[in-house]
Amino acid sequence: MEGTVESEGINNPKEKVEIKVESYLKEIVPGYLEKRAENVLRLRGALEAGDFEVVQHLGHDMKGTGTGYGFQLITELGAGIEAAGKAKDREEGFLLVKELEGYLSNLELRYE
DSSP, X not given: OOOOBSOOOSSSTTSOEEEEXXXXXXXXXXXXXXXXXXHHHHHHHHHHHTOHHHHHHHHHHHHHHTGGGTOHHHHHHHHHHHHHHXXXXXXXXXXXXXXXXXXXXXXXXXXX
16 A cells, blocks of 8 residues: 655655555545545645644544555655644745645656
């Protein structure tokens, strides 16, 4: 069930991030990624409103689920977002959400 990041591509928004995903996850990965894209919007709103409890909760959720779907970077970003929520660090939160958004928009999935 492990995914591998062959090219991070985060610093270059035009560079694709290729992820290998186990074929049995093909039916559920698109929905998982759609929810992460929704999280980007929710996180922005929560950060703007100073609702760090929501930031912490959404970060914790991503930290706990990313690797299980083959997305280690989502787990790592989720952990950082959770920490930013705990620390009430709006600036760090926005930076991590921006990185998450770039990652999601540049994903190229390869099912194996």
